[in-house]
Amino acid sequence: MQPPALQLRALRKRFGAVEAVAGVDLALRPGEFLTLLGPSGSGKTTILKLIAGFERPSAGAIELAGRDVSALSPADRGIGVVFQQYALFPHMSVRDNIAYPLKLRRRSPAERDRRVEEMLALVELSGYGARFPRELSGGQQQRVAVARALAFEPALLLMDEPLGALDRALRVGMQEEIRRIHRESGATILYVTHDQEEALTMSDRVAIMREGRLLQVGAPRELYRRPADRFVATFFGECTLVPATLLASPDAGHVRVAALGREATVRRGAPTLADDISLAVRPGKLRLRPTADDLPLPTTVVDVLYLGDSVRIVGWNPVAGEVLARADPDEAAAVAIGQELALGFAPADAVAVGGSR
Ligand SMILES: Nc1ncnc2c1ncn2[C@@H]1O[C@H](COP(=O)(O)OP(=O)(O)OP(=O)(O)O)[C@@H](O)[C@H]1O
Ligand SMILES: [Mg+2]
Secondary structure (H helix, E strand, C coil): CCCCCEEEEEEEEEECCEEEEEEEEEEECCCCEEEEECCCCCCHHHHHHHHHCCCCCCEEEEEECCEECCCCCHHHHCEEEECCCCCCCCCCCHHHHHHHHHHHCCCCHHHHHHHHHHHHHHCCCCCCCCCCHHHCCHHHHHHHHHHHHHCCCCCEEEEECCCCCCCHHHHHHHHHHHHHHHHHHCCEEEEEECCHHHHHHHCCEEEEEECCEEEEEECHHHHHHCCCEHHHHHHCCCCEEEEEEEEEEEECCEEEEEECCEEEEEEECCCCCCCEEEEEECHHHCECCCCCCCEEEEEEEEEEEECCCCEEEEEEECCCEEEEEEECCCCCCCCCCCCEEEEEECHHHEEEEECCC
16 A cells, blocks of 8 residues: 555644644645645644744654655755745746756756746746746746746645735636646645635645644535534534534434424534534525424524625524525525524534534
8 A cells, every 4th residue: 555645643843832733643645635724823834844844843753655754854855845935036037946946856957948838838927937036926926936846746745825915817727727737747735725715626635723733634525514613614614503402412423402492413523522512504504485394593684795696694693693694696685684584494404513613
């Protein structure tokens, strides 16, 4: 069996009193695209710096293809990196920036030239090779940084918000490019983004981070359907949280609960749940016309936002607090601020979660 492309074992990094990375275990399959998603300060960049060799771990191990690389210099790890703060070399042309990692690896001048042209075409900057970084826009500089990281076809590519400064159209285009490059190169990619939609569309798996820890790692659909706790439920997609009481655990995947004056069997997000639980319900699962079997969630409309394909309804329920619903624009045409709505949801569309928000 092939060893993982990247394995982190009990990885820790302390900066004085701050434990930026607080014991992280993670394995990436060769060719996998995994995204770290978490709030500002949760340790995402620190993990990437430890893997790249720009920071030393306080404890734990980092293995690439089964080999401990902790003692190697960044250049000897053979990892491609795109970091916002490790910018382009300002004194080098775009061409020389992209050729630099190839030069380090003693590729022939002919191969370097060929590869630089390929990479420039890939990031749609053909003809910009002679320019210097200061003569490019921020977005163009980022694309050069992506080209530079990919030039030597690294087995592992670390990308820290590589598309952060791009406008939306360019961003979507670059997302597609990165996915295509990922497919064609077979590189393993560890990606960091703030943008959960980006994480959702690009990744094989997403790892949700909070305060230096991984809360849950899984395929986007799995995280969305079975969030491990309240934080994951609200951070990876929106939801309404309805307080509930745990009555019984009939099987590994379900719990029996009391909520909103009824009893129901719902999915559970984690194998063990404390007594203090909520039912998480996605906005699209709240119905304007509930059935008799639905759990009733009477809601006062606080705000209505027309989004084109759908209408976003923000409301208030005395038990659940904030209610977030999404409805079809035709169905919700008459919904107005201040109105009382008899919303409801099917038990099959709720998932029981514990933990803090
Ligand atoms: N060199 C450093 N010295 C001291 N503290 C640091 C250092 N680098 C990071 N930290 C702290 O470690 C924690 C994690 O920082 P990190 O940059 O990894 O977060 P992040 O998840 O990348 O956040 P963001 O989304 O804002 O980029 C933060 O509390 C940060 O202040
Ligand atoms: Mg960061």
